[in-house]
Amino acid sequence: MFGYVAGLPAFLAYFVLGLxxxxVFALVYSALTPQKEMTLIRAGNMAAVTAYLGSILGFGIVLASAAANSVSVVDFIIWSIIGVLAQILAFFIASLTMTKLHERITNGEISAGVWNAGISxxxxxxxxxxxxY
Known part of the structure; x- marks a missing residue:
């Protein structure tokens, strides 16, 4: 019976660390982006919802790959940190390729939110x- 759940400690370690x-990503991303995501989301700003959710999903893809390909918890942590940095870079790439991105998201322009989400x-x-690898 215990053989079936032998991987449970590893699962819990990766899952809890992933959460x-x-x-961490949500806090860092929100602190570094000029717009106030949660305030805008609570106000019903669909551009902010789209942009933020795209960033969260983009990071989720990274976390999934890090968990699937890591050889240890330390390896997972290292690649997760790299993932955080890459997703922050994604916001700056989106900002460089669309004029006044954060202002447009704040103003509720859906195209800006979709652009940010797509880049993320x-x-x-x-x-x-x-x-x-």
Missing amino acids: VFYG LAVGLLNAACMT
């Missing part, structure tokens, strides 16, 4: 693929 990294997902996919 912690989601929280693209960077997340590339980052995750590069982890499969």
Whole structure:
């Protein structure tokens, strides 16, 4: 019977760390981006919802790849930190390629939110693929 759940401690370690990294990412991302995501989301700003959710999903793809390809918990932590940095880079790439991105998101322009989300997902996919060594 216990053989079936032998991997449970490892699962719990990766899962709990993954949730912690989601929280870390959300805090760091919100602190570094000029717009106030949660305030805008609570106000019903769909551009902010789209942009933020794209960033969270892009990071989730990275976390999934890091968990699947890591050889240890330390390896997972290292690649998760790299994932946080890559997703922050994604926001700055999106900002460089769309004029006044954060202002447009704050003003509720859906195209700006979709642009940010798309860049975040693209960077997340590339980052995750590069982890499969």
